[in-house]
Amino acid sequence: MITQRCDVLIIGGGPSGLTAAANLAGDHHVVVLERERFGGGIPRHSDHTGYGIRDLHRVMSGPAYAKRLVDTALASGVDLRTESMMTSWIGERSVAVTSPQGRYELAATAIILATGARERPRSARLVAGDRPAGVFTTGALQNLVHLHHRSPGSKAVVVGSELVSWSAVLTLREAGCETVEMITDRERSESYAAFHHVAKRVLSTPVSTLTRVRRIVGRDRVEAVELEHLASGAVRTVPCDTIVFTGDWIPDNELARLGGIELAAGSLAPAVDTTLRTSRPGVFAIGNLVHPVDTADVCAQDGHHVAQGVRELLHGRQNESANIAITVDSPLRWVSPSRIWRVDVAPARRRLLLWTDEYRPVAKLTATQADGVIGRITLPWPAAPGRVLRVPWSLLANVDPDGGDVGIRLG
Amino acid sequence: MSPVTWSGAMNGSPEVFDVVVIGGGIVGCAVARELTGFELTVGLIEARSDIGDVTSKANTAILHTGFDATPGSLESQLVRRGYELLSAYAPTAGIPIERTGALLVAWTDEELTTLPKLADKARQNGYEHAVLVDAQEVYRREPRLGPGALGGLAIPDESIICSWTSALAYVTEAVGRGLHLLLDQRVTGLEVNDSVTKIQTTRGAVHARWVINAAGHGADVIDRHLGYDRFTVVPRKGELIVFDKLARELVNSIVLPVPSSLGKGVLVSPTIYGNVMLGPTSENIIDRSDTSTTPAGLEFLFEKGVRIMPTLLTEEITATYAGLRASTEHDDFVIDLDGQRRYILLGGIRSTGLTASMALAEHVVELMNNAGEMLAPRSGLPPVPRMPSIGQATERPFQDAPRIDLDAEYGRIVCFCERVSRGEIRDALESVVPPTDLDGLRRRTRALMGRCQGFYCAAEVEALLDKGASGRGGHPEETS
Numbered sequence: 005m006i007t008q009r010c011d012v013l014i015i016g017g018g019p020s021g022l023t024a025a026a027n028l029a030g031d032h033h034v035v036v037l038e039r040e041r042f043g044g045g046i047p048r049h050s051d052h053t054g055y056g057i058r059d060l061h062r063v064m065s066g067p068a069y070a071k072r073l074v075d076t077a078l079a080s081g082v083d084l085r086t087e088s089m090m091t092s093w094i095g096e097r098s099v100a101v102t103s104p105q106g107r108y109e110l111a112a113t114a115i116i117l118a119t120g121a122r123e124r125p126r127s128a129r130l131v132a133g134d135r136p137a138g139v140f141t142t143g144a145l146q147n148l149v150h151l152h153h154r155s156p157g158s159k160a161v162v163v164g165s166e167l168v169s170w171s172a173v174l175t176l177r178e179a180g181c182e183t184v185e186m187i188t189d190r191e192r193s194e195s196y197a198a199f200h201h202v203a204k205r206v207l208s209t210p211v212s213t214l215t216r217v218r219r220i221v222g223r224d225r226v227e228a229v230e231l232e233h234l235a236s237g238a239v240r241t242v243p244c245d246t247i248v249f250t251g252d253w254i255p256d257n258e259l260a261r262l263g264g265i266e267l268a269a270g271s272l273a274p275a276v277d278t279t280l281r282t283s284r285p286g287v288f289a290i291g292n293l294v295h296p297v298d299t300a301d302v303c304a305q306d307g308h309h310v311a312q313g314v315r316e317l318l319h320g321r322q323n324e325s326a327n328i329a330i331t332v333d334s335p336l337r338w339v340s341p342s343r344i345w346r347v348d349v350a351p352a353r354r355r356l357l358l359w360t361d362e363y364r365p366v367a368k369l370t371a372t373q374a375d376g377v378i379g380r381i382t383l384p385w386p387a388a389p390g391r392v393l394r395v396p397w398s399l400l401a402n403v404d405p406d407g408g409d410v411g412i413r414l415g
Numbered sequence: 416m417s418p419v420t421w422s423g424a425m426n427g428s429p430e431v432f433d434v435v436v437i438g439g440g441i442v443g444c445a446v447a448r449e450l451t452g453f454e455l456t457v458g459l460i461e462a463r464s465d466i467g468d469v470t471s472k473a474n475t476a477i478l479h480t481g482f483d484a485t486p487g488s489l490e491s492q493l494v495r496r497g498y499e500l501l502s503a504y505a506p507t508a509g510i511p512i513e514r515t516g517a518l519l520v521a522w523t524d525e526e527l528t529t530l531p532k533l534a535d536k537a538r539q540n541g542y543e544h545a546v547l548v549d550a551q552e553v554y555r556r557e558p559r560l561g562p563g564a565l566g567g568l569a570i571p572d573e574s575i576i577c578s579w580t581s582a583l584a585y586v587t588e589a590v591g592r593g594l595h596l597l598l599d600q601r602v603t604g605l606e607v608n609d610s611v612t613k614i615q616t617t618r619g620a621v622h623a624r625w626v627i628n629a630a631g632h633g634a635d636v637i638d639r640h641l642g643y644d645r646f647t648v649v650p651r652k653g654e655l656i657v658f659d660k661l662a663r664e665l666v667n668s669i670v671l672p673v674p675s676s677l678g679k680g681v682l683v684s685p686t687i688y689g690n691v692m693l694g695p696t697s698e699n700i701i702d703r704s705d706t707s708t709t710p711a712g713l714e715f716l717f718e719k720g721v722r723i724m725p726t727l728l729t730e731e732i733t734a735t736y737a738g739l740r741a742s743t744e745h746d747d748f749v750i751d752l753d754g755q756r757r758y759i760l761l762g763g764i765r766s767t768g769l770t771a772s773m774a775l776a777e778h779v780v781e782l783m784n785n786a787g788e789m790l791a792p793r794s795g796l797p798p799v800p801r802m803p804s805i806g807q808a809t810e811r812p813f814q815d816a817p818r819i820d821l822d823a824e825y826g827r828i829v830c831f832c833e834r835v836s837r838g839e840i841r842d843a844l845e846s847v848v849p850p851t852d853l854d855g856l857r858r859r860t861r862a863l864m865g866r867c868q869g870f871y872c873a874a875e876v877e878a879l880l881d882k883g884a885s886g887r888g889g890h891p892e893e894t895s
């Protein structure tokens with residue numbers, strides 16, 4: 005196998021990877037490996053508006069946003085290699101690549117993992133029943149409708165009621181498929197109350213709470229779905245020919261795991277510090293891979309932020325001043341970053357990103373270190389399952405570099 | 416849909432076949448392969464549009480040594496012989512196979528006292544390599560086992576294999592030797608005449624001198640067409656959970672429970688594709704086509720799994736499925752020769768048919784010879800086909816630098832989780848027995864079988880399938 009070299013190797017050409025690449029390309033040889041045929045990541049298949057607000061300061065459609073990011077990266081001199089997949093690690097900072105141009109080894113001084121996140125498919129949710137056609141995730145659905153111009157079906161049940169679930173409903177509608185019901189196993193619907201109201205009215209889709217899929221019925225094509233009410237145990241059958249499983253994110257952590265990188269417990273994402281370094285020397289992780297999932301613009305801003313740490317590494321500087329883990333208590337599920345190796349650097353956008361499993365109309369948070377409270381904050385927005393809770397870094401302003409691990413809890 | 420007929424011979428079907436095999440599962444395919452090695456015209460009639468589409472695609476894919484069979488039974492003899500034959504054939508045909516060995520684990524005192532008896536039974540079955548091991552050794556071999564293992568019996572020769580590729584290899588070789596493969600054609604009746612049997616099918620009549628019944632769950636129905644009433648197939652459902660490949664390092668060998676009166680029990684095993692499998696359940700059902708998983712079945716497996724290997728259950732689940740064993744009221748395979756009517760029954764091939772397949776085929780030849788057929792081997796047979804490598808232990812095309820240099824399509828990965836290239840999908844579509852649907856393409860390439868279950872590639876793979884082999888060069892995705 006031939007070995008090639010570069011300064012910075014970025015795995016994944018989505019919003020976070022491309023933004024990091026464009027930032028670093030001026031002075032260094034930056035390679036982006038993207039396994040799909042085109043760069044741009046998930047927004048490429050997400051043909052609706054709502055992209056680019058925080059990073060490009062304008063609102064555009066997913067595909068337009070993806071194209072902008074690719075064009076900017078290319079104009080900055082990024083060596084973007086599409087249809088090129090990292091399949092495994094070879095050395096500490098070298099990887100094996102498969103592409104139509106060949107199978108080769110690529111070695112770098114710094115590696116950034118930006119492989120994104122995806123929704124758990126039906127099987128990973130242990131849903132019993134037949135295994136017919138007509139069962140999708142939002143990602144697979146949008147791929148089918150937007151990139152391949154195929155039609156899903158005519159009557160759908162959507163599992164989940166997060167923002168991404170409404171995105172699925174919109175895609176279904178566009179493809180001529182009616183959503184007969186949305187279900188969530190939670191006590192209330194997850195998306196922003198205001199958005200939810202509008203969406204419910206405009207799309208007139210009923211949402212059933214405390215409900216789960218018990219069984220899928222249909223040999224070749226979905227014919228119905230059996231829904232169980234969690235409180236009463238009552239089971240009812242809803243005829244439909246399409247089922248979309250939305251949300252329930254899992255980071256694409258295969259490469260991180262193969263590389264022996266420490267994972268954060270609640271998210272299964274690589275644990276990173278405020279400079280987005282992982283536990284493997286010289287390897288960084290950004291985007292939805294580390295916070296499954298936030299919006300594309302927030303991921304892109306990781307790409308800006310990581311550049312600083314990467315430059316320091318390229319210039320031979322490595323700063324360690326602490327070894328503090330950040331942990332969360334239930335109902336919080338995870339926090340990112342989850343490590344502080346340097347107290348002098350705030351995280352991207354000066355925000356901690358958290359995930360909650362329970363709804364709180366007003367998010368009050370407390371930070372502790374060695375059993376003492378070091379910070380409290382009350383946010384003017386709710387903590388809601390199904391979307392990232394963004395918390396100002398000031399919550400941890402008083403962290404003691406020698407004070408041991410930090411805990412964060414709701415309330 | 417027009418009849419899907421793949422035939423090695425350029426000319427049409429003969430007016431009267433020497434032999435027609437009913438059923439294109441692993442057993443029927445093995446029989447077809449064996450018989451086309453003789454001077455015979457052979458047809459294979461399969462109700463589905465692809466071979467290996469019923470029980471032969473949904474099992475635990477273990478190549479059994481037969482150590483725990485009932486000594487003296489036909490099944491014991493054929494499993495042992497089948498193990499030898501398929502172990503030898505697999506490397507030649509490129510069928511993925513790994514000799515992982517098995518470890519029977521005793522969790523109760525009662526099970527512990529059963530182990531020496533099982534070791535004896537293994538010897539009676541002609542298997543000499545079983546070794547009793549203590550608890551410490553059990554944990555040395557399988558450190559991730561849950562607490563409470565008391566001892567074990569190691570069966571170093573149990574192997575894992577790819578049952579999809581096995582059936583495909585048999586039928587590919589058979590077609591190369593001149594088999595007439597009649598797919599999407601269901602047998603509905605049999606009429607035996609003096610020298611020829613008329614086989615009624617959903618696509619008209621087919622004639623043959625000999626009929627071999629390898630119809631799996633339909634074998635009793637076919638048997639009754641001849642006036643017999645000697646067995647009834649009872650589908651016994653087995654549900655399974657497949658875990659993510661990242662779990663593969665948790666388990667080294669096939670971890671078996673000690674069999675009880677309730678059946679073989681739930682095992683944890685690596686799969687040939689590099690996943691880990693938990694199952695199967697065992698439940699008699701009525702509907703012979705119901706391969707759905709059930710809430711109760713999956714829950715049961717979870718309960719068992721947590722005790723056998725707790726860490727496994729924290730891993731992601733890649734798939735769940737169910738298969739149906741064709742069990743009968745008899746305790747052995749139901750095999751019979753009716754020489755006068757030139758008919759052989761291969762019934763009740765319930766939980767060891769993959770292993771026994773080549774031995775069953777050999778047995779058919781023996782029975783036909785016993786009936787006075789004097790089969791003559793054909794000379795100048797084509798070489799054994801080399802099947803695509805879809806196992807995890809051998810090199811896959813995406814890893815093969817020289818191959819990609821020669822043909823860039825092997826470097827163009829379509830299914831990322833399973834690392835399946837466009838070149839392999841193209842090859843499958845152009846193969847001797849090509850897939851007719853997505854499921855068939857999956858079994859031939861592993862596309863869509865990975866952890867994302869199509870999040871990224873479902874649409875693209877489907878488009879390739881629709882375009883068929885003619886889709887070469889073009890790309891289903893418009894510009895972006």
Ligand SMILES: Cc1cc2nc3c(=O)[nH]c(=O)nc-3n(C[C@H](O)[C@H](O)[C@H](O)COP(=O)(O)OP(=O)(O)OC[C@H]3O[C@@H](n4cnc5c(N)ncnc54)[C@H](O)[C@@H]3O)c2cc1C
Binds near residue numbers: 020091142297299
């Ligand atoms: C259905 C849906 C609707 C959404 N709607 C919105 C919205 O309206 N507005 C918004 O702001 N955000 C939205 N999002 C979220 C947004 O798409 C993501 O936040 C963003 O794409 C994440 O960027 P990323 O760079 O972290 O990862 P991704 O965009 O997921 O990119 C990761 C890239 O890495 C590549 N890759 C992975 N592994 C390898 C490997 N081994 N080798 C080579 N390449 C690899 C992948 O092919 C992919 O292109 C939506 C998401 C979904 C799923």
Ligand SMILES: Cc1cc2nc3c(=O)[nH]c(=O)nc-3n(C[C@H](O)[C@H](O)[C@H](O)COP(=O)(O)OP(=O)(O)OC[C@H]3O[C@@H](n4cnc5c(N)ncnc54)[C@H](O)[C@@H]3O)c2cc1C
Binds near residue numbers: 473479630633
């Ligand atoms: C859960 C489970 C686990 C197992 N594990 C193992 C294992 O680890 N090792 C092992 O060796 N074995 C195992 N087995 C057993 C093995 O899978 C079966 O014995 C084997 O697949 C049977 O093959 P077959 O060809 O007889 O049947 P099938 O695969 O069912 O094939 C019969 C074919 O006949 C066709 N057919 C039926 N009726 C008609 C008709 N009227 N006209 C035309 N065609 C017809 C059907 O469509 C079908 O394709 C397992 C089975 C199960 C269910």
